[in-house]
Amino acid sequence: MNTPNFHVRDIPIYGDAILAPMSGYSDLPFRSITRELGSAMSYTEFVPAPGLLKEIETLYRKLLYTESERPIVFQIYGANVQELVDAAQRIEQLGPDIIDLNMGCWAPKVAENGSGAGLLRDPQKIGQIFRELNKAVSIPVTGKIRLGWDNDSLNYLDVCKILEDNGAALIAVHGRTKHQAYRGNANWDAIAEIKQAVSVPVIGNGDVKTPGDIQRMKAHTGVDGVMIARAAIGNPWIFQHKEREDISYEARADMLRKHMQLSIDYYGADTGFRLFKRHAVKYVYGTHGASRMREALCDVETPADVHDLIARYQAKQLSKVPA
Numbered sequence: 192m193n194t195p196n197f198h199v200r201d202i203p204i205y206g207d208a209i210l211a212p213m214s215g216y217s218d219l220p221f222r223s224i225t226r227e228l229g230s231a232m233s234y235t236e237f238v239p240a241p242g243l244l245k246e247i248e249t250l251y252r253k254l255l256y257t258e259s260e261r262p263i264v265f266q267i268y269g270a271n272v273q274e275l276v277d278a279a280q281r282i283e284q285l286g287p288d289i290i291d292l293n294m295g296c297w298a299p300k301v302a303e304n305g306s307g308a309g310l311l312r313d314p315q316k317i318g319q320i321f322r323e324l325n326k327a328v329s330i331p332v333t334g335k336i337r338l339g340w341d342n343d344s345l346n347y348l349d350v351c352k353i354l355e356d357n358g359a360a361l362i363a364v365h366g367r368t369k370h371q372a373y374r375g376n377a378n379w380d381a382i383a384e385i386k387q388a389v390s391v392p393v394i395g396n397g398d399v400k401t402p403g404d405i406q407r408m409k410a411h412t413g414v415d416g417v418m419i420a421r422a423a424i425g426n427p428w429i430f431q432h433k434e435r436e437d438i439s440y441e442a443r444a445d446m447l448r449k450h451m452q453l454s455i456d457y458y459g460a461d462t463g464f465r466l467f468k469r470h471a472v473k474y475v476y477g478t479h480g481a482s483r484m485r486e487a488l489c490d491v492e493t494p495a496d497v498h499d500l501i502a503r504y505q506a507k508q509l510s511k512v513p514a
C-alpha cells in the first residue's frame with residue numbers, strides 16, 4: 192500500500208486533495224463520486240448542533256454515508272458549548288471517523304449568532320469547546336476556520352494555537368476573513384504561516400481551481416492537503432489531477448447519468464432529480480455548445496429528458512470532430 196500523506200491522530204490519509212464540505216452539494220451521491228476519483232476523505236455538509244439535539248430527521252439524513260467513503264468526517268456547527276458536546280456525543284454513535292467544527296461559515300444567520308465564523312471572535316470559547324469535545328468523544332475532533340472576522344481582527348495564529356493546545360487533530364483553513372465572504376483572493380501566505388506555527392496537519396483551502404493549483408498551494412504553503420469546494424462541482428476529475436479540458440464529452444455524459452442515478456437512488460425520484468440538476472449544468476463547461484446545453488439542462492423535467500439531451504449534444508460533439 193502507498194504511504195499515507197498525513198495522519199489525523201492515528202487515521203492515515205492517502206492523497207492530498209479533499210472535497211470541501213459544501214452545504215447543498217457535498218451530499219452522499221457527490222461525495223461518493225469524488226471519493227472514488229481520489230478525494231482523500233469525505234466531509235459532510237455542516238449540520239447544526241441544536242437541530243441534531245431536536246432529532247430533526249433531515250439533518251440525520253445528511254450524516255448518512257457509505258463505508259467506502261471512510262475516513263468520513265461529520266461537520267457540525269453551533270454557538271453553545273454544551274449543545275455542541277451533546278450533539279457530538281450523539282452523532283459519534285453513528286460511527287464517523289472524525290468530528291469537525293465549522294468556524295468558517297460567514298452567512299449572517301450563522302455567524303451573527305456566534306456560530307460558524309462567529310466563533311472566531313471568541314478564541315477562548317473555541318478552546319473551551321475543543322477541551323470539552325475531546326473529553327466527550329473518543330474520535331479525533333478537527334476544526335475548519337477562516338483567517339478572522341475581518342481585516343482588523345486577523346487572529347488566525349492565536350486561534351490555531353488554541354486549537355492545537357486544546358486537542359484539535361487537524362486544522363483546515365479557508366484563506367479569507369468572514370467579512371470577505373468570497374471576495375478578493377484567498378491569502379495563501381497566511382495559510383503558510385499557520386502551517387509553520389502548528390504541528391498538527393493543516394489543510395489549505397481557497398481558490399484551488401486546477402490540478403496545477405493543488406501543487407502550487409502545497410508548494411507555497413507546505414500544507415499537508417488541499418481542500419477544493421467550488422471548482423469540484425461539475426469537475427470531480429480534479430481529484431484525479433486531470434484538467435477539465437481533457438475530460439471527453441463521453442466521460443462527462445457518463446458522469447451525468449451516474450450522478451443522476453445516484454441522486455435519485457438516494458433521495459427518491461423528485462428530490463433526487465431536483466438536487467442533481469444543481470450539479471448537472473456544471474458538468475458541461477467547455478464542451479461544444481456548452482452554453483446552449485446548460486440552458487437546456489435547466490429546463491429538463493425528467494431523467495428521460497437528460498438522456499435525450501445527452502444524445503442530442505453527443506451528435507454535435509461528433510460533428511465537430513474532423514474526419
Ligand SMILES: Cc1cc2nc3c(=O)[nH]c(=O)nc-3n(C[C@H](O)[C@H](O)[C@H](O)COP(=O)(O)O)c2cc1C
Nearest residue numbers: 211212213214236237335365397398399419420421
Ligand atoms: C455552496 C457552498 C456551500 C458551502 N458549505 C460549507 C459547509 O457546509 N461547511 C464548510 O465548512 N464550508 C462550506 N463552504 C465553504 C467551502 O468549504 C470552502 O471553504 C470555500 O468555498 C472556499 O473554497 P473554494 O475556493 O475551493 O470554493 C461552502 C461553500 C459553498 C460554495
